[in-house]
Amino acid sequence: MSPSRTPACGRRAPRALLVGALALVAMAALASPAAGDDRRRVTATAEAYVDAATGREVEQVGPGQDFYVRYALSNQNAYPVVVSEVSGNFGSPAACPVVPAGSDDRGDLPVVLDGRTTGVVGDDVATWRREGECRDVLEWTADGVEAERVPTAVEADAEDHRLGETTRLRARVSSEWLAVSSGRVEFSVDGRRLGSSRVRDGRASLEVDSRRVDVGRHRVVAEYEAAADGPAGSVSEAVGFTVAQADRQSRTRVAASSQRYDLPGRLRATVAPEDAQGEVQFLVDGEPYGDPVRVRSGTAELRTGPARLEVGTHSVRASFDSDEESLAGSTSSRSEFVISQVPTTIRAEVSPSRTRPGSVVTLRGQVDVGADGYRLPDGARVDVLDAAGGRLGETGVARDGGFEVAVAVPADAPGGRLVLFVSYPGTSTFGGAIVDRAVEVEPAPSPTPTPSPTPTPTPSATPATEPSAAPPADPGPPQDRLPDLVPGSPAPSPVTALLGTAMLVAGGTVLLRRALR
Structure with a gap:
């Protein structure tokens, strides 16, 4: 690394990428132990360098320039802590000649960090000066973070009373850093624990029955038991009170x-x-x-x-x-x-009173509250329900209790009387109310039936491999005579007649030969 480069520090997340300059990075430092066995670290990390003369953040520190570290504190504990001191150093001066140049209380400490808090910015009291050229990156280490769980103080009080009277033990829990509104106070009288009470607005009290404390002088002590996310516990000094004997009882x-x-x-x-x-x-x-x-x-x-x-x-x-x-x-x-609860009632009307499935009807009405001068809380609503409890619609209620809502009649609603329920669900203070209103649903028109087409019978196919059977052949006239001519048929030609005669002669000759054999 060039010895002429000057120290630089990331100003927050975006500046953390300026790795080309000599960076001074604050490492997490373990704080002084806070109260409780579950204590965790309180850390400080460097956020930026600040020019000591101008109070402005700088990205680079030149030779001879005075500067201080701006840090961010983080509390990993569930409970609040008070940070009273943050200090650190840059380690060996051989890598970069940075030397102390004084200190100045910049008014950031002490500071309270709530539980699980990060990024609380403060300025270090130490002022530093760079002298000469730097040869390497130095790390600013917060090695002196001092923090403790926010302390508290508790005061006990008890009044003198007569035997047979019920008395009340009281305690006040306070802290100079914050208001105490959690945890419990345990009360003890003469070393004997009588009970505990929750802290409300820094105060707790316990009613003690007349039979729990005898006649005489007694001492009460109050012990504040902190909540897991509250300030530290504490114990009061003992306070005396007297129980006197009485002649008569009430x-x-x-x-x-x-x-x-x-x-x-x-x-x-x-x-x-x-x-x-x-x-x-x-x-x-x-x-x-x-x-x-x-x-x-x-x-x-x-x-x-x-x-x-x-x-x-x-x-x-x-x-x-x-x-x-x-x-x-x-x-x-x-x-x-x-x-x-404050009772409520609903008045409602529906229009139109006769409709068809899928149509829209409007419900208008009023939600009335029990006593005069009372109004429903902001955000009040009414629901429109069917007989099965399904929600068909909802709407807000006006300041005067009026409402109006349009809902669609279910498309599959059967003809006849349809009951709609108008409901105000109520709150923890105002009771709920419900009323029903009916509309007459006209049945949907039946569709005209379409006649089914008559199927055309399909003729059976004749297998191509099986030809139709031919009618039996006419045996014809006897072979020993010519066939009769059909009346009206044309006479055979001479050639045809001659051929027929020849065939008859030939046939006769064959028959004769067979007979002579």
């Missing part, structure tokens, strides 16, 4: 009626003794629902607004928090209620 019951998704409902709690003072917190599916409600004459009610809960079966509990030091709070047992 009792709480809860009731909820099943309701429709589009209509309001009601949750009701009953607290004994009837003169108890305090608040009731309703919990639906284990989570607080609405604000606490004051107890009045031993009852507390909470109206549930429409569309607040998904369609399906839900559980509800009521937790009473007493205002009196001598009266312990209490929590009800779990009760279930059902949120049903």
Whole structure:
């Protein structure tokens, strides 16, 4: 290789083909180990050279020119990592005189790489200078990539309460790098594990029954267990809380009626003794629902607004928090209620009402939704089906619920009444509906029968090798007299008569000779 050639580096995939210049190629480098036994490499590869004076990428670096390396980071792990440092070198200076020329924090680190991420570009802090001629290609090796699984912190919390009251242990999981929305938190009280809860929006909580913790001072610890694709786990510091003895116990019951998704409902709690003072917190599916409600004459009610809960079966509990030091709070047992779908109905008409096979009919109608002010979701459709469930057509439903669709009557439909079914399939929130409409199908005209041609009998062929039998030969008149002439036939000529006489004489002579022998 010519010693006058200058270093060059591929700018990205297209520039990687510039093999005619002296290339500086970054090799994959093993990062510092990230947390977890399943850790994989975090690598850096060179993307381009950047002129240190202008900040522009260059394809060649000349003698005396200062430059730095622009690299691309890749995270092969399923979980996110924080890259805090990237450094590298060009190996032996004998092949090409490249020397350090200082450093500059270019603001690219630290950086978070999501799991399975490639091609995150950054600039190396080191500045290099080429001095003299190059004799060979040098390799820039990223030998100092430092990365770790994104760290987290967890904080535990528990409230003082009276014996007999249900309490809730809480935890907050956070990270300075990203929001935590996966994984679970395991809660332990005095070293005994009481249960775990899924993390939602960085928070987790666990309801603890009054019988699980005795009177006295206790310590709770929350341990965040990371998901496979989430940040690293962590453990909180121990937090203390107290369970106090109460003179009296209360009792709480809860009731909820099943309701429709589009209509309001009601949750009701009953607290004994009837003169108890305090608040009731309703919990639906284990989570607080609405604000606490004051107890009045031993009852507390909470109206549930429409569309607040998904369609399906839900559980509800009521937790009473007493205002009196001598009266312990209490929590009800779990009760279930059902949120049903919004009902829908279909109105439809078909025209024409009488048609023929293969003709087109039009169905128009309206899909009506249960309560006022509700509309079908975007993308709602109706289907037209035959009696066997086969789809003959479909169309979208307008915002006001109207629809119109044209379908062809099957060409093989028999004459008579044809039933068409108009169906709205429904969703998880809106119930389905179906209605049938009939059209009278006129039978197809019978085709005029064409008489079959009468076959012509084929005469039997006479074999050529067997000639037809000739009628028996007439023996003719007796040989001793001439034949009688047929009346009307011409008289024989004299020559013919003479020849006949001669033949008779000759024949007679032969007969006479045979007789004399």
